[in-house]
Amino acid sequence: QVQLVESGGGLVQAGGSLRLSCVTSGIIFSIRTMGWYRQAPGQQRELVASITSNGNTNYADSVKGRFTISRDNGKSTVYLQMDDLKFEDTAVYYCNAAKVFPGRDYWGQGTQVTVSS
16 A cells, blocks of 8 residues: 655744655655645645656756755655745645556645745
């Protein structure tokens, strides 16, 4: 059974920091590209950051320089360090394990991040 369990969300003031974690089980974590997505009310889910199996990272323009994605293959966990948070970062944040052919991708249940202005 595949599980992706996010934690670390919460309420923070603008300019503050949060660190999200996503612990996975039931997948071969080390070979998967992992990503963090977010969805604000009334908006589409968007990619925030991703990290490949060999550590290459990609960020949305809106978070470059403020967010850092990392992974610990030994713990099957991906992290998202979020610094200098802004009101517009408020959203539900989801962890994603990208599909590996011929399988499928997987999603966590989401964790709420609320930034007060």
